[in-house]
Amino acid sequence: METEKGKRISQPADPLAVADRLHSAAIHLLRRVRARDTESGIGPAQLSALSVLVFAGPRSLGELAAAEQVRPPTMSRIVAGLMRAALVRRHVAKEDRRRLRLEATAKGTDVLQAARKRRVESLAATLRHLPTEKVEQLRQAAELMDQLSREM
Amino acid sequence: METEKGKRISQPADPLAVADRLHSAAIHLLRRVRARDTESGIGPAQLSALSVLVFAGPRSLGELAAAEQVRPPTMSRIVAGLMRAALVRRHVAKEDRRRLRLEATAKGTDVLQAARKRRVESLAATLRHLPTEKVEQLRQAAELMDQLSREM
DNA sequence: GAAACTTAGTTAGCATAGCTAACTATATTG
DNA sequence: CAATATAGTTAGCTATGCTAACTAAGTTTC
Secondary structure (H helix, E strand, O other), X not given: OOOOOOOOOOOXXXXXXXXXXXXXXXXXXXXXXXXXXXXXXXXXXXXXXXXXXXXXXXXXXXXXXXXXXXXXXXXXXXXXXXHHOOOEEEEEOOOOOOOEEEEEOHHHHHHHHHHHHHHHHHHHHHHOOOOHHHHHHHHHHHHHHHHHHHHO | OOOOOOOOOOOOOOHHHHHHHHHHHHHHHHHHHHHHHHHHOOOHHHHHHHHHHHHHOOEOHHHHHHHOOOOHHHHHHXXXXXXXXXXXXXXXXXXXXXXXXXXXXXXXXXXXHHHHHHHHHHHHHHHOOOOXXXXXXXXXXXXXXXXXXHHO
């Protein structure tokens, strides 16, 4: 399914070929921006779980596991690591004492924002070398990609 | 939200904001597409390393480690797993007997192509619900994203 | 051409992150 | 209130990341 080059315009934008390119492009882009995550001092699973708590707000452990597409025992250990580092706090939910309410601490929010800034800044820097209309094109593409993800 | 195609009116397409959206969009897209990788029967690191050997051709262990952004000991173990599953074959290089030449087997190529097909097909299926010009827009965006990754 | 250095890969040992199975504690239902 | 269902944890396995220390093979230096 991977072609060297070829396929120039004339074609009616074959969805399979575009899916393939989009897939590769997303992989390459994330591989680059991920590079400096080690500076955060926490592992990738912890960083990703923390970002859900920071951006989407407090969650139960099961909800967080579902959001991260892992099983509850896995998330239980990820959260243990985040709590040990004082990046996350937990309370027992009053309405159902089996559930936990997990919440980022101020420190957790700071650590996450710093990591996110490192990621996004390197990407933004290269965007600044692009003409405005290409940046706009990428903005629209990003919206489309998010729509696709929701539909998949 | 009115996204005018020809003339933009409101925002001057802030690179930082666009970088942020693009970053999120890539994460969401890959999270979805990755979901069925478990069917391949091998782990994510092995699958990714195998894809380098299949698409970019034979490589030494050090080169493969660099391509995957991991250290040689890590790649050494990933390759051991791939060899155990008979997905990769290795020879000692004749010109420098310290180096290994790693190469996907026919089985390895099959396993990888099947996994890639599962990933890309689910994305292609949603693209087929989009009008042609949006698909074309995504194709162009994918090229831009790859350019960015090379420049970063 | 032997000693010293460099380079490629492996082994050992540690931490994180994924899973299932089996457990505890709490809530719900018959 | 006994049975069942649900939320999370613990135990134990595999995979994947690292550094430090090793072996083997090439290269440089004298």
